[in-house]
Amino acid sequence: MxxxxxxxxxxxxxxxxxxxxxxxxxxxxxxxxxxxxxxxxxxxxxxxxxxxxxxxxxxxxxxxxxxxxxxxxxGWPEWARDLASIETAARHVTLVTSAGVPGMLQAPEYATEVFRAGSPMASAEDLASLVTLRCERLSALPELRVTAVFPATAVGGLSPSLQSAQAKHLLAWAETGRVTVCLAPLGTSMIVPVAPLMNYRLRSGERIIASDHADGTVLLTADATERVDAVVTAALTTALPVASSLEYLESLT
Missing domain, CATH: 1.10.260.40 (lambda repressor-like DNA-binding domains)
Structure with a gap:
């Protein structure tokens, strides 16, 4: 049915x-x-x-x-079904990915490679536009704080030049105090869903949970909170402490 x-x-x-x-x-x-x-x-x-x-x-x-x-x-009001509106209304988001660097925290060099792989027929102009939109998004949301949990291999497994660019980008955001990076250490696996999870907390106190898929962003129903909390807790348990995560990133610059 x-x-x-x-x-x-x-x-x-x-x-x-x-x-x-x-x-x-x-x-x-x-x-x-x-x-x-x-x-x-x-x-x-x-x-x-x-x-x-x-x-x-x-x-x-x-x-x-x-x-x-x-x-x-x-359970979500109609306006809250648009991701840009959710981001604008949010004050904190927890990003959990099992593979790559979350889009909001990607360096231009990294984002370029991601879009080039996903859109091999795109022109250089189109790629540049996509990269700009992605990499400037967090700057356009000055009240949003971010906690990101993802594998160290998402950065450490890159080519030396990409490693350095992405590590410097993450460290720069960490220095602002708005971004907390928690890396799952090398040699461990993050037992979380393949699709990235985004757990937004709005200024109203509400929570909206979304997930990225190849076909676009999917909003989870309001009863998914408990399940997503378990996923986030499991990911954070796997990750290194914040200080160790930043120390690893510094070693890549």
């Missing part, structure tokens, strides 16, 4: 319209994988995409109504 009202409605009206997932995706100008995830209830689209899906399926607003019903179940 489809896991939520929107997933059920999308599947129903797509089939009534006679479209495959790929056909609907093409008409609505979204990816087939997105339609697949939405129908499985693994993520929820933004309103503009829902309006396009509703229009293409000739659902007369019923898809939009189902989307509103599902959104009310998540």
């Amino acid at each position: 489809p896991p939520n009202p929107f997933a059920e409605a999308l599947t129903q009206y797509r089939e009534l319209a006679g479209f495959t997932q790929t056909q609907l995706a093409n008409r609505a100008r979204v990816s087939t994988s997105s339609v697949n995830r939405w129908e499985k209830g693994l993520s929820i689209p933004k309103r503009d995409n829902v309006e396009k899906l509703d229009r293409e399926c000739e659902a007369s607003g019923r898809l939009l109504a189902a989307w509103r019903a599902q959104n009310s179940r998540t």
